[in-house]
Amino acid sequence: MPKGRAYLRDQLRRAGNSVAANLAEGVGEFSPAEKARFYRMARRSAVECASHLLVCRRLTLVDDALIGKGLDHLLRIVAMQTSMIKSTSPKTLETRQR
Template structure:
C-alpha cells in the first residue's frame, strides 16, 4: 500500500471493478427484453455502484469518510454477486460466465477489504 495514487484510475481495485462493469454490460446485452427494467437494470446499477463508490472514496480526505464509501462498494459487490446468481439460475448467463464473474467480484471484495483494513488500523 506504499503507492500514492495520483488519480482513482491508478487504483488496482478500481481498474478491476471497471473491467467487471464492462463485462456486466456485455453480459446484460443477452438478457431477455422483459428483464430490461428489472434484473438488467439492477445488475448494472450494482456494478456501477462499486466503481463509482471506489472513485468517490478515493476523493474523500478523512480515512473514516473514505472507508464509508469503500464499504458501500463492498456491499454493492455482494449485491452484484447475488444478482449474477439469479441470472445464472434463470439461464441468462451460462455457469462458466457466472463463475468467472463471481470470482472476479470476490477478488474485488478482497482488495476493498484490504483498503478498509489499512485505513482503519
C-alpha cells in the first residue's frame, strides 16, 4: 500500500486482530449472553475488515483478485460467526438440553 494510505493498512490490521481477540474472549466466557456479545463484536470487526477492503478496491490500492479473495474469506467468517451467535440463543440452548 502506498505510504500515504498506511492508515488503511493499520485499520485493516486492527480490525482483523479484533476479530480474533473477540472470538477468543467469547470462547472463554461461560454465560451464553456474554459469549454472544463477544461473537457479535467479532462479527462487526469482520464487517469492518470488508469495508476497508472495499475502500482499497475503490482506490485501486490492492490487486482486485486479492481483494476478491479476502472478501470471500470474510463472507465465510461472518457466516460462521452468525452460526456461533445463534448457538448461544436461549432456544438453541434449550433444544440441546433435551
